[in-house]
Amino acid sequence: MAARPERVAVMDHLDRLEAESLHILREVAATAHRPVLLYSIGKDSSVLLHLLLKAFRPGRPPMPLLHIDTGWKFREMIEFRDRRVAETGVELIVHVNEEGRARGIGPISHGASVHVDVMKVAALKQALDRGGFDMAIGGARRDEEKSRAKERVFSFRSAQHRWDPRNQRPELWNLYNTRLGPGESVRVFPLSNWTELDVWQYIRREAIPVVPLYFAAERPVVERDGTLIMVDDARLPLQPGETPQRRRVRFRSLGCYPLTAALESAATTLDAVIAEMQASRQSERAGRVLDHSAGTSLEQKKREGHF
Amino acid sequence: MAALTQLRLLTCGSVDDGKSTLIGRLLADAGVVPDDLLGQLALDSRRYGTCGDALDYALLLDGLQDEREQGITIDVAWRYFATPRRSFIVADCPGHEQYTRNMATGASACELAVVLVDAGAGLKTQTRRHTYIAALLGIRHVVLAVNKMDRVDYAEQGFRAIEAEYRALAARLGVAQVTCIPVAAVHGDMLVQRGVRMPWYRGPTLLEYLETVVVDDPAATSAFRLPVQWVNRPDAGFRGYAGSVAAGTAAVGDTLVVLPSGRRTTLLRVLGADGESGRAGNGEAVTLVLADDLDIARGDVLAAAGDPPALADQFAAHLLWLGDAPLLPGRPYELRIGTRSTIAQVSEIRHRVDVNTQEHLAARRLELNAIGEVQLSLDQAIAFEPYAVNRILGGFILVDRISHATVAAGMLDFALRRAANIHWQHLDVGKTVRAALKGQHPRCLWFTGLSGAGKSTIANAVERRLLALGHHTYLLDGDNIRHGLNRDLGFTDEDRVENIRRVAEVARLMVDAGLIVLVSFISPFRAERRMARERFASGEFIEVFVDAPLALCEQRDVKGLYAKARAGQLQHFTGIDSPYEPPEAPELHLHADRDSALAMAEQVVRAALADDRA
Structure with a gap:
């Protein structure tokens, strides 16, 4: 019989967060009829995918990934997505709201709000309904925004995908009530207790691949209302006299390219990105155009079914 | 960078005690509030604030629209911040009696509680209630933050009187470690900076204390327990049992017992978060491979063979009722404990506990937010530990079988009758x-x-x-x-x-x-x-x-x-x-x-x- 180690190993904060997330992922696998992991290609999704592979090895993850493609993601995001799927061998479902696409819905022609409603929120509901998914895992973190601070890890949605912040199930210890009624579903957030800094530190510790857009490089951008928007393809109409400039930029958060602000940066490595973030005096969602429209717009979006 | 440890803490007190102000100011002074949020705070302070032209730090915290307009905090809000010394998760809990369930929810995840009192008002009914709930949920470290010292001229005498009274109360309620700190949250005294107005106080500031307090998990050094969460069987060549270690450490070669079946086997391999590992330690999410091909399913408990937990199906337990409809003795509910799900009924309510006075009152039912001592009867024997020994094998929830609502949180105290120390003996002939x-x-x-x-x-x-x-x-x-x-x-x-x-x-x-x-x-x-x-x-x-x-x-x-x-x-x-x-x-x-x-x-x-x- 092996000698029992005398010392009790101390788990650091990343170890504790990782263990908690693995526990949540396994709880989903053990209790869902048809689970899915919402993969949005960003850094949080990269961490989720990494944890998913860890939780179920040596086997393959017992659930597919789902990407809601709005048609306006950065080209590098789509390349990265397809590369990671090939490398890891996970199953990927890509869903596009075809009705929205047929109507030509986009952030430039219809504005950010309509675009997000149709190509993201409605598209997600379609994909979940069509797939018959009862548990959908997402990468949201409670520290991202005030209204997320009170969200549960297992967050219930009515048959209409609505979230009722006043009627949430109490969550005690690591015991999750996973019982669902007909048509009800649950959104599960294994990274609830992670901060943005935790995510980057974990990416560094585990050497997790992320989209290169997170690192500074010379990219073609235009400056509008004080924000830098990358000219990722020819669909971005240039205003009279406007010419894309090559600036050294990177992104802190990734979404649809016309809605995502770049920041000037020289950070080309993980160490530099983390150092820059620790010195930064801006919150993470400052670069998301959608969030500025009203004081609590994300809360409103969530009630309507936004992830 | 050196590894950071994490502290999960609960803050309890009401708006009147300046709790939101205290946390908001603590975060701002610790330098963890981003500039754009401070800018938003300036806007919000003018629109909703209660501090005139000054920043109303409480507004950094009150999350949901409804709550902001009502000026109260109704749900647990989770806050995250890190200093160079420690990473913190804060469960910010509402203070009113009608939110007892929210506070208990927050407390279940925490190792330490910060209880707020107003220096001018002294201990209140809610102080006693908050301390009782924290102790009931197993929190062993409490900080009493005596706030609004500015309103009592930063005088030592009043603080010392409150401290003495609180230490006596906490001892009666079973809190192991108490630390009292005088603070003036609106001005920031003794939160991050000491300030100059309380030279008579020589203890740590609030942040200093939170950064350095050692909170040992007693489960870390107990005998090994792991509730099986998921059976990992990707192909015929591999069968592993995934779960999170609820106590102790197991090393490859150790003899384990499977409960409730009583079968014994040897630990062959451990797959940890970083792959093959020789051991599975407390708190880790692992996959175990065993020497024998046994029938093991989700809900079973793997334990150190030399020191296994007892099996029982009848318990004395504390129950906190969370449901809108009352508890009725005799009605079957789904009970979830560890990874096991079974049917349970409350066979008897021994008494209700008044959360404010801890008096025992006769009761035939438990209403929302009521706490009771009950007898619980399960339809099968489970491996368990008293909650005071192990939160995972002693803490449970009850789920309504029709509405699927989580209607109670419970803590097992001890097993009733002979069942307690009788282990199920596995017999080879079936x-x-x-x-x-x-x-x-x-x-x-x-x-x-x-x-x-x-x-x-x-x-x-x-x-x-x-x-x-x-x-x-x-x-x-x-x-x-x-x-x-x-x-x-x-x-x-x-x-x-x-x-x-x-x-x-x-x-x-x-x-x-x-x-x-x-x-x-x-x-x-x-x-x-x-x-x-x-x-x-x-x-x-x-x-x-x-x-x-x-x-x-x-x-x-x-x-x-x-x-x-x-x-x-x-x-x-x-x-x-x-x-x-x-x-x-x-x-x-x-x-x-x-x-x-x-x-x-x-x-x-x-x-x-x-x-x-x-």
Whole structure:
């Protein structure tokens, strides 16, 4: 019989967060009829995918990934997505709201709000309904925004995908009530207790691949209302006299390219990105155009079914 | 960068104590609030604030729109920040009594509580309530932050009086470690900066204390326990048991016991978060590979063989009611503990605890936010630890079986009766083997019906016939059992229930021995027949309803009992002054007023041997 180690190993904060997330992922696998992991290609999704592979090895993850493609993601995001799927061998479902696409819905022609409603929120509901998914895992973190601070890890949605912040199930210890009624579903957030800094530190510790857009490089951008928007393809109409400039930029958060602000940066490595973030005096969602429209717009979006 | 440890803490107090201000100011002074949020705070302070032109730090915290407008914090809000010394997760809890459930939810995740009081007002009812709930949920470290010292001229005397009173209270409520800190949150004194106004205080600032306090998890050094969460079986070549370690450490080569089956095996491999590892430590999410191919499922507990947890199905527990509809004793709820899910009922509410005074009050039900000490009865034995020893193997929730709402949080205190220290002994020879040797499918044929309906006559004929066919049988007859095993029981409802429980248990043992058992008991109540049925595997229990009209039975009156009952010489006689509840869906419904005893016996024999012919 092996000698029992005398010392009790101390788990650091990343170890504790990782263990908690693995526990949540396994709880989903053990209790869902048809689970899915919402993969949005960003850094949080990269961490989720990494944890998913860890939780179920040596086997393959017992659930597919789902990407809601709005048609306006950065080209590098789509390349990265397809590369990671090939490398890891996970199953990927890509869903596009075809009705929205047929109507030509986009952030430039219809504005950010309509675009997000149709190509993201409605598209997600379609994909979940069509797939018959009862548990959908997402990468949201409670520290991202005030209204997320009170969200549960297992967050219930009515048959209409609505979230009722006043009627949430109490969550005690690591015991999750996973019982669902007909048509009800649950959104599960294994990274609830992670901060943005935790995510980057974990990416560094585990050497997790992320989209290169997170690192500074010379990219073609235009400056509008004080924000830098990358000219990722020819669909971005240039205003009279406007010419894309090559600036050294990177992104802190990734979404649809016309809605995502770049920041000037020289950070080309993980160490530099983390150092820059620790010195930064801006919150993470400052670069998301959608969030500025009203004081609590994300809360409103969530009630309507936004992830 | 050196590894950071994490501290999960709870803050409790009300708006009046300046709790939101304290946390908001702590975060701002610790330098963790981003500039754009401080800019937003300046806007919000003018729009919603209560501090005139100054920043209202409380607004950094109150998250949801409704709450912001009402000016109260109704739900647990989770806050995250890190200093160079530690990473913090803060469960910011509402203070009012109607949010006791929210506070308990926050406390369940935390290692330490910061309880706020107003220096001008001293200890209040809610201080006592918050401390009680924190202690009940197992928090061993409490910081008493005596706020608004600016309103009492930063005087030491008042602080010391509050401190002395609180230490006495905390000791009575069972809090292991108490630290009291005087603060003035609006000005930031003793939060991050010491300030210059309280030179008489020599202890740590709040942040300093939170950065350095050592909170040991007693489970870390206890014997190994792991509730099996998910069986990992990607292909025939691998079978692993995934779960999170609830206590202790197991190393490759250790002997483990599987509970409740009692099978022992050896730990062969550990797959940890970073792959192959020689050990599985407390708190880690691992996958274990065992030496033997055992039948292990989600809900089972793997434990150190030399020091396993006890098994029990009856408990004394504390229950906090979270549901809008009240707890009713006797109603079955789904109980979740560790990774196990089972059915439980509260058999008795011993008393309700007044959350403000901790007085014990009589109660027949528990309403929302009520805390009670109860007796809990489960439909199967589980491996457990008292909550004070292990939160994971002692903390449970109850789920309503219809609405699926989480209606209670509970903490097991101890097991009731003999069950506590009796471990299930695994036996190598099982029911299947015993039955195979006898060449039969074990069964329980349960005859129910009025006295005089013909149960014993039919059962007797069935047994003779089975014997002739070479089967191994036993007949348990109501009257005969009352001469021996059940001679201490009368005919009250309570005794009838116990009468059936015993005979059902004996029948189960005999079926386990491989026999075909015939039970001939009036067994008038549906609930007890269901209880008997639930002791058997599917298909094993055959309920035979011997249906005869009361008039016919009374006319037969073989034992002269109806006459006695009618004459008032016999109390509690079924059909006369005690009810008979006919079965709703028996496997066999015999009509004793229509068919002969032999014909009915033949029907029963066919049902008993159904599988043998197939």
